[in-house]
Amino acid sequence: MSTLNKKPNLITPGYTFTFVLVTMLFFLWALPNTLNDVLIKQFMKSLELSRLEAGFIQSAFKFGYFVLAIPAGLFMQRLGYKAGLIVGLIFFALGCFLFLPAAMAGKYIYFLGALFVIASGLAFLELGANSFIVGLGDPSTAARRLNLAQSFNPIGGITGVSAGTLFILSGNEPTIDQIRDMQVNGTYQTFLETENMRVGPTYITIGIVVLIVALIIWRTKFPKIETSGSADHKGSFKELRKYPHWYNAVVAQFFYLGAQLGTWSYLITYVQENSPMTEKQAGFLLVINMVLFMCGRFFSTVFLMKYIEPTKLMGCYAFINIGLVIIAISASRWANVWGLHDMTYWIGICAMMFTTFFMSLMYPTIFASGVKGLGPNTKLGASILIMSLIGGAILTPIMGFIADSSWAKAVAPALLIPIVSYCVIAYFAFIGSRPRGPIYE
Numbered sequence: 503m504s505t506l507n508k509k510p511n512l513i514t515p516g517y518t519f520t521f522v523l524v525t526m527l528f529f530l531w532a533l534p535n536t537l538n539d540v541l542i543k544q545f546m547k548s549l550e551l552s553r554l555e556a557g558f559i560q561s562a563f564k565f566g567y568f569v570l571a572i573p574a575g576l577f578m579q580r581l582g583y584k585a586g587l588i589v590g591l592i593f594f595a596l597g598c599f600l601f602l603p604a605a606m607a608g609k610y611i612y613f614l615g616a617l618f619v620i621a622s623g624l625a626f627l628e629l630g631a632n633s634f635i636v637g638l639g640d641p642s643t644a645a646r647r648l649n650l651a652q653s654f655n656p657i658g659g660i661t662g663v664s665a666g667t668l669f670i671l672s673g674n675e676p677t678i679d680q681i682r683d684m685q686v687n688g689t690y691q692t693f694l695e696t697e698n699m700r701v702g703p704t705y706i707t708i709g710i711v712v713l714i715v716a717l718i719i720w721r722t723k724f725p726k727i728e729t730s731g732s733a734d735h736k737g738s739f740k741e742l743r744k745y746p747h748w749y750n751a752v753v754a755q756f757f758y759l760g761a762q763l764g765t766w767s768y769l770i771t772y773v774q775e776n777s778p779m780t781e782k783q784a785g786f787l788l789v790i791n792m793v794l795f796m797c798g799r800f801f802s803t804v805f806l807m808k809y810i811e812p813t814k815l816m817g818c819y820a821f822i823n824i825g826l827v828i829i830a831i832s833a834s835r836w837a838n839v840w841g842l843h844d845m846t847y848w849i850g851i852c853a854m855m856f857t858t859f860f861m862s863l864m865y866p867t868i869f870a871s872g873v874k875g876l877g878p879n880t881k882l883g884a885s886i887l888i889m890s891l892i893g894g895a896i897l898t899p900i901m902g903f904i905a906d907s908s909w910a911k912a913v914a915p916a917l918l919i920p921i922v923s924y925c926v927i928a929y930f931a932f933i934g935s936r937p938r939g940p941i942y943e
Contacts, residue, residue, distance in 0.1 A: 532658030540666030566621025575885030590626025598709030751872025760897025798862030817931030877942025
């Protein structure tokens with residue numbers, strides 16, 4: 503049979519089980535990522551934090567990615583993907599277990615330390631799993647394959663947000679007068695301690711599951727081509743500078759994480775600022791938000807990407823999100839342009855939530871486009887792409903700062919940050935993503 507008509511493989515034959523096993527990790531690392539959005543609301547109550555202070559949850563988390571991304575890449579370059587994934591899972595579990603002593607101490611800095619350890623492990627997992635999936639098949643199907651694996655990430659996100667809403671958010675939101683009464687009666691400190699302890703069981707459970715998965719991976723045989731690094735193909739920063747599409751991807755990924763985390767981190771707060779909903783009700787909207795993320799990922803991967811180039815589809819989605827964020831701002835109680843908020847608060851809430859549907863394919867598409875054609879520079883290039891996730895650590899507190907400012911006192915004006923971010927992504931999608939430099943096939 504002629505090879506001219508042979509359809510490119512989505513997954514390398516014989517590696518389907520390996521693909522499924524590594525895809526499980528996309529589910530797992532979504533749990534702590536989306537639980538952060540619940541922690542921001544919870545710690546604003548239990549640790550009495552401002553929006554800006556609560557935003558440092560994302561800073562500590564993404565700083566772990568930033569610090570460990572290069573070491574993780576070098577480690578896997580020397581010892582392979584399997585070793586890197588196991589080390590990442592161990593760090594992940596350790597950080598989860600640290601939540602119990604942090605909750606007992608009731609110190610914000612201890613929680614931030616635990617989040618940093620979790621994220622350090624996730625740096626290994628995201629770098630290893632994303633790079634592994636990109637290379638596990640024909641290069642022409644890399645973006646589609648990575649989007650397919652990433653489609654299971656929202657399922658983990660839904661699970662994480664659901665667990666956080668059910669088991670971490672108590673629904674007990676005392677008014678200022680009730681807080682004063684508790685302070686007079688000497689019960690307020692007990693209330694805060696009880697609220698802090700609610701985070702412990704959820705994270706301990708996740709830690710146990712992660713250790714079980716690490717054991718399974720340790721006992722699983724990986725393809726030889728992917729379990730050992732090559733001393734002759736380490737890549738270099740000097741070589742990477744020859745690839746404009748790669749450093750454009752680094753910038754786009756930085757702003758994407760700022761838009762994603764900023765939107766999700768302050769969604770509950772935005773909902774409560776613009777509606778009569780309780781934290782539990784707003785938390786369940788965050789669950790629906792993650793369902794939209796999953797639907798967007800599956801719909802785009804299974805249907806649209808068969809006919810539309812991934813980067814062009816991402817560019818169209820970026821423009822749609824710019825319009826949706828403008829509606830979310832205009833329909834807020836803070837702005838109430840054209841009386842949209844007076845009509846119904848659902849206009850702004852739905853607009854903000856539906857940005858999640860259209861952002862769903864952005865991360866894997868930027869990643870796959872950024873490492874395309876890098877050859878021996880792929881692992882190093884992917885490491886720096888993971889480092890760019892620090893955009894969430896920088897832009898989320900900036901949104902909190904804007905929301906806390908005297909002229910704002912609301913999340914709505916801080917949504918200008920996602921608008922700028924989607925503009926950058928649109929540029930990358932239509933212009934900056936074109937592969938240039940000494941491309942490897």
